[in-house]
Amino acid sequence: MNDIKDVIEEVKSRCDISSIISQYINIQPSGSNYKGLCPFHGEKTPSFYINTSKQIYKCFGCGEGGDVINFVMKIENLEFMDAVKLLANKCGIEINTNMNEETRLKIENAKKFQDIHVEAARFYFSNLTSCKNFGYEYLRSRGLDDKTIKKFGLGFSLDSWNSLMDYLISKGYEKKDLVESGLITHKIDSNKFYDRFRNRVMFPIFDYRGNVIGFGGRVLDDSLPKYLNSPDTLIFNKRQNLYGLNFSRKHIENRTIVLVEGYMDLISLHQYGIKNVVATLGTALTEQQGILIKRYVDTAIISYDSDEAGIKATLRAIEILTKLDISVRVLNLKDCKDPDEFVRKYGLSEYKKEMDVSTHYIKYKIDRLKDKFSMEKDEDRVKLAKEASKIIKKLKSPVEIDYYTKYLSKEIGISTESIKKEIYGKHYNKDYTSNKQIKYNEKKVIEKPKAITKGKQFVEETLIKIMLESKKLREIALLKVDNSDFSSNDSKEILNCIIKNQELDKITIDKIKSLNISEEYLKDLTKISLEGINFENIKSIDEVIKSVKKNKLQENINRLLDEQRNIENNKKNNTDTKEVDVKIMEIALKIVEMRKMLQSL
Known part of the structure; x- marks a missing residue:
């Protein structure tokens, strides 16, 4: 079966989807x-359905669906062809695609090198566990138990020039292959061969599928380098792989991952229960690794060492990850030098707490800038304001710009208006600012409950306030929103008033006081600051409108999900089960349609 399309169809026809999913x-x-x-989101009432005639699955709770290959890709976090290969193996199909001699040889060598690495891993593990040695004592002193040592396949390379080489040759492998695999070094001028790793604790490096592709070795004395990785080979490139991804990809929740620097940091966190964690391989984060992370997550929490090198690596990682539109936060290690020390000193619950309150990358960058300047000197505070303004300027969201401008203002004692002028430059709307009766006030700067505790209502109120203030942005907004986009009855009432008075340059709050609006809503409206909105830029309102629409759609989806669950729970009491099934399916279709609308925003 040479045509890969035929292979895929054969795999799908032989693999009964209900049988595969039941595993x-x-x-x-x-x-x-x-x-x-549903295995893809938490639920107590089944909303995950398998259609055996069509050989597809669909979750009416979270929207996931597809055929048997899609399911395996999702549940195993695999790429398409890897999922096909896994299923082909399950149903006894051999994949032999057309390939030239060079490609065939490359694949054969890759398989051979992987086999060599498996044998090497067994050899190192045996060295560690079969007799008393410094490697085992070191790992135990670092708090690792035998279960963890076995799970990660940790090992020990003997203080010998050729113990691994002799072992692998005894298994039938040639020196040439051992050199190309990166485990044996060949000194050409003297034609000598010797083990690359000697007298080190060994960390097998797996690809995301779980294949051993390289090793990292840590010295047990003062030798340098402290850590030594396998060289780049046919199967290993340290810039393109992440340590621990094979373990973490099945434990990623809320598409969030913790990023650490070292092998021991990852293993220690994993043993304590933090399993959605990956580590770089002795290098600063690379763009290739960033792209690999993007495949699995939307949010990365950086937990690098707290020393100067760790700070530098954190700032580099922030640049790479944010360019890929990954949301980035930084974890505070308190008085500890690395995550391993933190979790052993403070425990799992404290580390999880720090994960929850980890610092947004903008605040982290501003705080690191502060370390370079003296707040006692006016000149330094001005320099800091200018440098920090460049950081804030890169943000796309007016709300975020407003929040971090206020944060910076509070930290350095310079007014938000001055910082905004630095951020927006000649585009800053001076007329708008002068008309606003909002002056620098420290209590106002640190006040932020609306954005945090009343998110949905705050966004709606912000949009209403913009439409009241600006005729230009009001005209744009009225083309994009209507009453059905708002959750609050107060917002809907004011919107009707805005429509009737849309020709006015500005609609005052006094004008809407005659409406049937709650006092609390009017107070909220009065307090909202629009300093972060550039009234001359029509794009400034788009994000606010999108947020309002998304909130309303999600609210409608949640309401339909509740309705669906109630019908399902009461199904036993209804004699007409067909009618109930029809209702459930109708609701499910509405949910699917709304999810599509949500994704399109």
């Missing part, structure tokens, strides 16, 4: 189909 979750018959609790 991962418990499913129950539902008529001629099956249902169960």
Whole structure:
């Protein structure tokens, strides 16, 4: 079977989707189909359905769906062809695609090198566990138990020039292959061969599928380098791989991952229960590693060492990850030098707490800038304001710009208006600022409950306030929103008033006081600051409108999900089960349509 398309179709036809899915979750018959609790989001009532006639699955709770290959890709966090290969192996299909001699040889060598690395890993593990040695004592002193040592396949390379080489040759491998695999070094001028790793604790490096592709070795004395990695080979490139991804990819929740520097940091966190963690391989984060992270997550929490080198590596990682539109936060290690020390000193709950309150990367960069300047000197505060303004300027969201401008203002004692002028330059709307009766006030700067505790209502109120203040932005907004986009009845009432008075340059709050609006809403509206909105830039309102629409759509989806669950729970009391199934399916279709709308925003 040479055509890969034929292979894929054969795999799909031979692999019964209900049988494959039942290997991962418990499913129950539902008529001629099956249902169960969705493995991709938390739920107590089954909304995950398998259609056996169409050989597809669909979750009406989170929207996931597709065929058997899609399911395996999602549940195993695999790429398409890797999922096909996994299923082909399950159903006994051999994949032999057309390839030239060079490609065939490359694939054969890659398989051979992986086999060599598996044998090497077994050899190192045996060295560590079969007799008393410094490597085992070191790992135990670092707090690792035997279960963890075994899970990560940790080992020990003997203080010998050729113990591994002799072992691998005894297994039938040639020196040439051992050199190309990176485990043996060949000194050409003397034609001598010797083990690359000697007298080191060994960390097998796996690719994301779990294949051993290289090693990292840590010395147990004062030798240099402290850590030594395998060289780049046919199967290993340290710039393109992440340590621990094979373990963490099945434990990623909320598309969030913790990024650490070292092997021991990752293993220690994993042993304590933090399993959504990966580490770089002895280098600063690379763009290739960033792209690999992007495949699995939307948010990265950086937990690098707290020393100068760690700070430098953190700032570099921030630049790489934010360019990929990954949300970045930085974890505070308190008085500890690395995550391993932190979790052993303070424990799991404290580390999780620091994960939850980890610092937004903009605040982290501003704080690191502060370390370079003296707040006692006026000249330094001015320099800091200018440098920090360049950081804030890169933000796309007016709300974020407003928040971090206020944060900077509070930290250095320079007014938000001056900082805004530095950020926006000649585009700053002076007329707008002078008309606003908002002056620098320290209490106002640190006040931020609306954005945090009343998110949805705050966004709606912000949009209403913009439409009241600016005729230009009001005209744009009225083309894009209507009453159905708002959740609050007060917002809807004011919107009707705005429509009736849309020709006015400015609609005052006094004008809407005659409406049936709650006092609390009017107070909120009065307090909202629009300093972060550039009234001359029509794009400044787009993000606010999108947020309002997204909030309303999500609210509608949640309401339909509740309705669906209630119908499902009461299904036993209804004699007409067909009618109930039809209602459930109608609601499900509405949810799917709304999710599509949500994704399009």
